[in-house]
Amino acid sequence: MVLVAVRLTYNSMVVGSVDAERADQVFHALADATRRDIVAVVLAGEQSVSELARRYPMSFAAVQKHVVVLERAGLVTKRREGREQRVGGNIDTLREAHHLLNQLEAIWRQRLDRIGAILADPPEA
Amino acid sequence: MTVTTVKKDPETRTLTISAQFDAPVARVWQVWDDPRQLERWWGPPTYPATVLDHDLTPGGSVTYLMTGPGGDKHRGWWRVIAVDAPHRLEFEDGFADDAGNPNNTLPTTTCRVTLHEQAGGGTRMEIESTFPDLQAMQQLTEMGMEEGMTAAVGQIDQLLTPQGH
Numbered sequence: 001m002v003l004v005a006v007r008l009t010y011n012s013m014v015v016g017s018v019d020a021e022r023a024d025q026v027f028h029a030l031a032d033a034t035r036r037d038i039v040a041v042v043l044a045g046e047q048s049v050s051e052l053a054r055r056y057p058m059s060f061a062a063v064q065k066h067v068v069v070l071e072r073a074g075l076v077t078k079r080r081e082g083r084e085q086r087v088g089g090n091i092d093t094l095r096e097a098h099h100l101l102n103q104l105e106a107i108w109r110q111r112l113d114r115i116g117a118i119l120a121d122p123p124e125a
Numbered sequence: 126m127t128v129t130t131v132k133k134d135p136e137t138r139t140l141t142i143s144a145q146f147d148a149p150v151a152r153v154w155q156v157w158d159d160p161r162q163l164e165r166w167w168g169p170p171t172y173p174a175t176v177l178d179h180d181l182t183p184g185g186s187v188t189y190l191m192t193g194p195g196g197d198k199h200r201g202w203w204r205v206i207a208v209d210a211p212h213r214l215e216f217e218d219g220f221a222d223d224a225g226n227p228n229n230t231l232p233t234t235t236c237r238v239t240l241h242e243q244a245g246g247g248t249r250m251e252i253e254s255t256f257p258d259l260q261a262m263q264q265l266t267e268m269g270m271e272e273g274m275t276a277a278v279g280q281i282d283q284l285l286t287p288q289g290h
Binding site: 116118 | 128144148153165169252254
């Protein structure tokens with residue numbers, strides 16, 4: 001099955017270090033436009049939560065919540081500096097997510113390739 | 126074989142892939158209908174599949190075993206929903222435990238296969254794979270949309286590209 005094959009491939013061959021549950025968290029985290037934007041912003045340079053909160057038409061608490069979701073998914077890291085919380089991007093997790101996405105389509109393309117090869121074989125083979 | 130279209134619809138959590146084969150419908154059907162042919166393509170070369178049961182009738186089941194490079198075994202099953210040979214096959218696809226019992230804690234995928242005769246004797250095969258009702262899987266398809274990702278994700282791509290895959 002596609003999903004299982006993705007998970008198998010993902011778990012055993014491609015990523016190794018990240019389990020399927022973590023992958024679900026990553027995709028959930030990236031489902032939201034604000035969260036995707038936060039990730040892009042902090043990858044370009046660390047930001048405090050207050051700095052992030054000023055960028056979006058929402059409360060500090062709401063932005064804080066988004067950061068928590070991203071942190072849980074391993075997409076950003078948080079560290080305390082004085083009274084501030086600094087948020088930075090974690091590019092490794094993103095690269096893993098990227099891999100998983102490409103795998104999904106690749107699995108069916110590879111299956112179709114193999115079917116093509118079988119059909120090109122003489123029937124006796 | 127040429128992949129002609131790839132569609133990902135986040136609303137219905139469906140991935141649709143169409144491919145063109147230079148073989149008649151009856152011949153393409155055999156790669157599903159014959160377990161020995163099925164096991165030659167279902168698993169990747171590093172996880173070759175062995176098809177155990179193979180009953181392509183409504184309610185019937187197909188069970189398979191995939192063996193990894195380290196001898197690790199992964200079992201899976203299909204539950205056949207509908208068959209109209211040699212044009213249509215619909216089945217639910219799931220994971221099984223080491224004893225071959227369906228693992229209900231992992232989501233299943235529904236797969237619809239249709240074969241269409243083409244002028245000149247070829248076949249267009251369409252695979253429609255519907256992901257389980259999990260938000261995570263929905264996002265997985267959404268993120269892969271060919272129409273392009275959001276600017277933010279585009280930036281992420283750019284950041285990732287120089288570092289290779």
